[in-house]
Amino acid sequence: MPVSNFNAGPAVLPRVVLERAQSELLDYQGRGMSILEMSHRSKEYEAINKSAETRFKALLGLGDDYRVLLMQGGASAQFALLALNFLRPGTLADYVITGSWGEKALEEARRIGEVHVAATMAEGGYRTVPSAAELHLSEHPTYLHLTSNETIQGVQWAAFPESGEIPLVADMSSDILSRPFDATKFSLIYAGAQKNIGPAGVTVVLIQQHFLDQARAEVPTIFSYKTHAKNNSLYNTPPVFAVYMLDLVLGWIESLGxxxxxxxxxxxxxxxxxxxxxxxxxxxxxxxxxxxxxxxxxxxxxxxxxxxxxxxxxxxxxxxxxxxxxxxxxxxxxxxxxxxxxxxxxxxxxxxxxxxxxxx
CATH class of the missing domain: 3.90.1150.10 (Aspartate Aminotransferase, domain 1)
Known part of the structure; x- marks a missing residue:
């Protein structure tokens, strides 16, 4: 019996995408082998990788001043990588907490550097997001972090706050590409693909080039955003099949309008x-x-x-x-x-x- 899949993630995928992947599983574009078996250095995979980055930026109306990194580890890894790349000694970052995932992002950043809670809605049981008057930003934060949609509490920002000159960062794992928004307001967005744009295994990081240039150099190579940008997300073996599926889902979103x-x-x-x-x-x-x-x-x-x-x-x-x-x-x-x-x-x-x- 067919089911209605309300799972929170990994979540439902477009049937047309699953059917396309099924048809290409054993023989991708006449190569006689599966995309699962192909080298990530092959021209076929490099084309998929480039297509995913191009489609993602096109859907958001962005140009060459942004990069798309295709990484592993889910949003949970990004909680740490964001702080590792941008929280230098003597600096701090502001966090807005609207639910359980914001709490986790804050906890991980605290392991790495100094943080300031600009607003928290915990006292009310995480039922809403803060108003502009409820945001209390520090004087010169390295970035302001928020979670655009909290899957556990079912709370979402209808409109994003103004951050002025402060780089705005968001975990958009659960509502990425579900609605139009002004992506140029953000210096960095990260999102696990497994809810709206693909299967589990790949995490999309959208980063403004100017913000990327400010990332710390003294982080382990594999954890550096600069490493992945310089190598077009091919520094190490990427999650090939997940990126392939991501590209197909992005094409499906395009086809819908x-x-x-x-x-x-x-x-x-x-x-x-x-x-x-x-x-x-x-x-x-x-x-x-x-x-x-x-x-x-x-x-x-x-x-x-x-x-x-x-x-x-x-x-x-x-x-x-x-x-x-x-x-x-x-x-x-x-x-x-x-x-x-x-x-x-x-x-x-x-x-x-x-x-x-x-x-x-």
Missing amino acids: GLTAIAERNAAKAGLIYAAIDQSNGFYQGHAETSARSQMNVTFRLADQALEKAFLAEAQGQGMVGLAGHRSVGGVRASIYNALEHEACADLAQFMSLFAQKHG
Whole structure:
């Protein structure tokens, strides 16, 4: 039975991309071998690598003043690499904490250098993002870091803060290329591919050349952003198949009409589920405040754990998988990334209404 895949990551991939990869798996472009078996120094792979960088920048409307690095280790590795590359002795970085992943980024940076919490929404249970008045920046931070979308709490920045001359950095792992935004506001963006733009195994780092030039030289070679930029992400063996899949997904986003089209698609999907929450007369309790609701991760609770358990079991029985909330917070979470089809969200919204009628 086909399923509706609401997993938070690794997440659903476009069917057309999976079918393309399947058709090319044993024989890539007449080479008689799989892309999985090819040298990363081959002309075929170098073309894929270049295409992924070009497509990524084109979707964001960026030019040669930005580089795209295709790295490994996920966003968790970037928590450390960012600080290693830019936090020099005697400097500090500002962090805005809007959820669990922001906490992790902060903790890792603290292992390396001095940090300042410019704002934290922990006291309210991570239900929203700070206003401009709630941001308290240090005098001369090396960078200002935020998490654009918190998958666990289901909180997303609708509009990004103004940072002035301070380099703005973001972990966009869970909403990258899900909507248009002004990427020129950012000096660096990093994102694990496994939610919106590909499979697990590759992490995209978008970095402004001017900011890259400021990176420290005295870091281990493999951990240096400059190393990966100088070598076009080919310093060591890259995650070849993951980059190949990334390139195919970027092509799929292009074919839909780019980020404006994908944002309309995502907003319609999220609207169906939030409507089911809002029209349930309190049967479902959304976690995020309305102004900060995520378009990627819809999080909510039911009256008690027993009812949540029944909800998840019945949903899975109808082919809706991956709806359990993160193990650290429980509840229900519908992850509705780029590749999830509208019909899956319509089916979930209908199921929610029927379940509420039955148990309310």
